[in-house]
Amino acid sequence: MKTPELSACHELETLLPAYVERSLPAAEAQRVAAHLPTCLSCQLQVTQLRALTDDLDAALPEVPRTALRANFMALLEQEKQLLKPAVAPAAPVQPEAKEAKMVSMWPTALANGWMRIAASIVLIAAGVLLGRNLSWKDGESSSVATNAKPAPAELAQSMRQASASDRIQLVSNTSKQTEPGDPTVQVLLNTLNFDASPNVRLAACEALYRLREDPQVREGLVHSLSIQTDPNVQITLIDMVVAMRVRRAVPQLEKLSKRADALPVVRAQAEAGIGKLI
Amino acid sequence: MAAVRADDLDQLVPLFERYHGPLFNYLTRLTNDRETGEDLTQTVFERILKYRSSYQPTQPFKAWVYQMARNVHADYWQRQQKLRAADADVEDVERTGALRGAAFSQMRVSNHHDDLHEALNLLPAPQREILVLNRFQGFGYEEIGQLLGCTAEAARVKAHRALQALRKIYFAN
Numbered sequence: 053m054k055t056p057e058l059s060a061c062h063e064l065e066t067l068l069p070a071y072v073e074r075s076l077p078a079a080e081a082q083r084v085a086a087h088l089p090t091c092l093s094c095q096l097q098v099t100q101l102r103a104l105t106d107d108l109d110a111a112l113p114e115v116p117r118t119a120l121r122a123n124f125m126a127l128l129e130q131e132k133q134l135l136k137p138a139v140a141p142a143a144p145v146q147p148e149a150k151e152a153k154m155v156s157m158w159p160t161a162l163a164n165g166w167m168r169i170a171a172s173i174v175l176i177a178a179g180v181l182l183g184r185n186l187s188w189k190d191g192e193s194s195s196v197a198t199n200a201k202p203a204p205a206e207l208a209q210s211m212r213q214a215s216a217s218d219r220i221q222l223v224s225n226t227s228k229q230t231e232p233g234d235p236t237v238q239v240l241l242n243t244l245n246f247d248a249s250p251n252v253r254l255a256a257c258e259a260l261y262r263l264r265e266d267p268q269v270r271e272g273l274v275h276s277l278s279i280q281t282d283p284n285v286q287i288t289l290i291d292m293v294v295a296m297r298v299r300r301a302v303p304q305l306e307k308l309s310k311r312a313d314a315l316p317v318v319r320a321q322a323e324a325g326i327g328k329l330i
Numbered sequence: 331m332a333a334v335r336a337d338d339l340d341q342l343v344p345l346f347e348r349y350h351g352p353l354f355n356y357l358t359r360l361t362n363d364r365e366t367g368e369d370l371t372q373t374v375f376e377r378i379l380k381y382r383s384s385y386q387p388t389q390p391f392k393a394w395v396y397q398m399a400r401n402v403h404a405d406y407w408q409r410q411q412k413l414r415a416a417d418a419d420v421e422d423v424e425r426t427g428a429l430r431g432a433a434f435s436q437m438r439v440s441n442h443h444d445d446l447h448e449a450l451n452l453l454p455a456p457q458r459e460i461l462v463l464n465r466f467q468g469f470g471y472e473e474i475g476q477l478l479g480c481t482a483e484a485a486r487v488k489a490h491r492a493l494q495a496l497r498k499i500y501f502a503n
Contacts, residue, residue, distance in 0.1 A: 069490035100501050101493065107446050107500075108465045116354040120368050124346055124375055131379050132339050 060087060061094055068094065072101040112321070115287060118254045122220055208239045216249040223255045237263055241272035250282040257288045261295075270298050277304040283315045290318075294325045302329050331394075332387045339379070345391065346375060352467055353399050359462045360403050362451045373402050396477055407455075449500040457492035464489045 064087055070076045071084045088095055207226060214222060223243060226236055237260070244256040260269050273293055280286050286308065293301040308314060309322035333341035353374055358367030377398055385394060450458055463469040463477070474485040 065494070066490070069493045070486075075486075097497070100497050104493070104497050104500055108461075111446055111466070113351065113466070114355050114358050114364065114367070116351065116364075116368055116371065120350060120354065120371060121346075123372055124350070127372070127376060127379065128339055128342060135337060135339070 061091060064094060065097065068097050068101060072098060072105060112324075113317075115284070115291075118220065118251055118258065121251055122217060125217060207236065208242070216252055219243075219247065219249070219252045220255040223252060223259050226259060234263075234266075237266050237268045237272070241268070241276070244272070244276050244285075245279050250285055253280070253282065253285050254288055257285065257292060261292055264292075264296050270296060270300070274298060274301045274304055277301060277308060281313070283318050286314065286318045287321050290321050290325045294328050297329065299329055302326055305329070331382075331385055331391045334378075335382045335385050335387070337382075342375075342378065345378075345395075349392075349395055350375070353395070356396075356399060356462060356467055357403060359447075359450065359466060360455070360459060361406070362447070366406070370399070370402050370406055374399050377402065393473070393476060400477070446500065449496055452499050453492065453496055457488070457495055460485070460489050461492045461496060 064084055067076060067080055067084055071081060074081075076084065084094075088098065207222060210222060223240065226240065240256050240260050240263070244253050244260065247253050247256065260273065263269055270293075273289060273296075277286075277289050277293070280289060290305065290308070293305070305322045305326045309319045309326065311319070314322075331341075331345065334345070350371055354367050354371045357370040357374075358364050361367055361370065374395065378395065381398075385391075450461065453461070460474060460478070463474050464471075469477070471482040471485040471489065474489070475482040478485065480488075
């Protein structure tokens, strides 16, 4: 009596994932459906598979840190620079080469010496040229570095002028040195709400999270939820208000979960956030 | 991608925006470490730039980039194996590395998802990969088959076996 049951189970076991997934052909699905009421172990398996599938579907995607994007942009910039100099240094080399040809009439030993000097001139010239081409970059990054501890007013000023990647650096520099209660929080909140680049806004999020002790931060984040339209920023904000347990954010999250222009993943995240907060 | 191939590098930015999240997820789940996931994602894009001329415009970009991600992961795995063989202390280094990366991620994990990830990590790598592709990356069996070099039907069977194996681990206690 038991043996045929067991072998039936064994055979049907391989079909259960497809059964749960509803991808079985009708005939086989019926066989499984007929077998299930008689077999506790297979019932348990189906329940577990369903729970597992739900948990897998509910698992949140991991969100990379903004550093990944910044690194990529730096890499891309570097690669572009590599493409450019292939054209640039060719120009200054030619006149120098003429000079080298002229001295080649001299006795060999001397010519070798001149050749060496000429070669070094070419190298230096190319170096200067490259240095000039690239110097704007060094200049700016060093200005970022020297501004290690900017006053909020200066920070706000430089935020208006710098490029996106410098703004990211400024934002992340700031928060390392500020204490809660600092007016910098206001600057960061302004950045979060009004900066044109979502990457800078994300960096501001991370910076604000480190200053989460400040009551302004909680208030500002809730307010910002209604402003943001970039899905990355939206999801980060939702995560942050959930992690900081800001209950006041619930009405905003409800609005967000119903917003027609938000991505489905954002709406789902907002709903999940509400569930965790209330 | 065809434009990137012709050295119009700015065209890679939208591709990055679209694929870096999924690739990061894929690599993080395969390695079970966010920091490694980020490093390997970075490597994938480095290789895209480096080998852009080898891209065939007839090929779907998604298939190409995932193939590259698989290779990057395989290289990483082999390197790890060698390191492990050479020096047992490496595991300590790995652990501290993972701790550093957890700083920002810690705010998003709940115990429940930890259980699921732990169970996933106990699966043999090929089974984990197939589930990650199927469940987290939204790959159909057809696509998985193409990536792994088998038929869609074989991919389906493998995915179901992997799901059963995961069920056994997940509900073991």
